[in-house]
Amino acid sequence: MAGHSKWANIQHRKGRQDAKRGKIFTKMAKDIILAAKGGGDPAMNATLRLAVAKAKAVNMPNDKIDTAIKKGTGELAGGDINEVMYEGYGPGGVAVLIEAATDNRNRTVAEVRHILGKGGGSMGEAGCVAWMFDKKGVMSFNPEQFTEDQLLEIGLDAGAEDVISEDGSLEVHCAPEDFTAVQKAFEEAEMVADSTELSFVPKNLVELDVPTAKKLMSLMEKLEDNEDVQNVHVNADFPDELMAELED
Template structure:
């Protein structure tokens, strides 16, 4: 899993501005709304909601904001009906890209996503064109500190059902199957561990390196532009140079 570890660490070295945090909170709020509508407002009954709450806490979303989002979703039966849509394509230099969106207007979202692929030297493909290069995995990152003992954390994570454990420069990374993610996350949460990240995501099997500076610039701008779209929840890729 070393390729993914590098990718995850680089991703989290970027400091979020307040504006970016606000956008992240909005997107998590939308995710909360969808899972509440699917399974109800009680996280003890709705395991998907429990997982999204953990993701929100890892993103430093305030508890009162989380609770407001849940209450709003539970009482707002007439709100826009968002659906989950996934787009796949290639960025410059053949980098594989997966875009997960939540939208109330498929045509708008597809047009926006296609525009940026075209603008920055990529092309939007058909469903399944790159997803075979990724594995769906639970990813939990815990920041290194004097309080966190590596051996204890590793043994506990593996006992709970984790598939893999690795040590990176700034984080301990725990990989799980999607099915075991909730159990591992809840067990570690009950043990008092704080997460930098805790969510199920698409993990690339291999990484792609770009050497052409124009392609590097375009790839950077493609990811940034896609992540900036209100409808886009997640952008996954196998570029190792972000």
């Protein structure tokens, strides 16, 4: 579904990735701890392999990665982290799906509810918006390096469902169970993705005007600033005027 990559591009244009760097190692460590619960060998655990690769991509030190793995496997204390999902609504009635990792559910749900309320949104019941998203493997490629036809040729044979061209990026989408095979096919073809992740992709998008989109963007930034929040997904189509404004 087009629109999935726009939030990442907005963050890039605003320099948000650098602003988050102080907290990003904490978030990456939680990802690794959770993944390592399924086994501490990245060669045998695809989820852990992906988490480690993402950590290395942001220059997380190897000793911190190793410590997080050992916490996840139980070799070290501190691995009592649980995955939680929160659902709610943002400005303009947009669906908001929040992935979090926490050692204190009561603290995290209170903080998320507070952020949503102050940002013009509200917390919803479990299941209220999750049905609006599909979990997909998502691989983003630089359109200056690869063409849509090249990605289709390699991806479809490995199980990819679609290649989407939008807003200066090319995204390959696949079912979660085909993610490892598709990723391996591109690696063997020496086609390096800019990013790879398992994500929640909206089935349909809500069109927003610029003022509402800015309010939503502010809410998403505040949610992502919370150390327990790992990812925020919305079914919003950020207007092109906003994208152009950020480039000025």
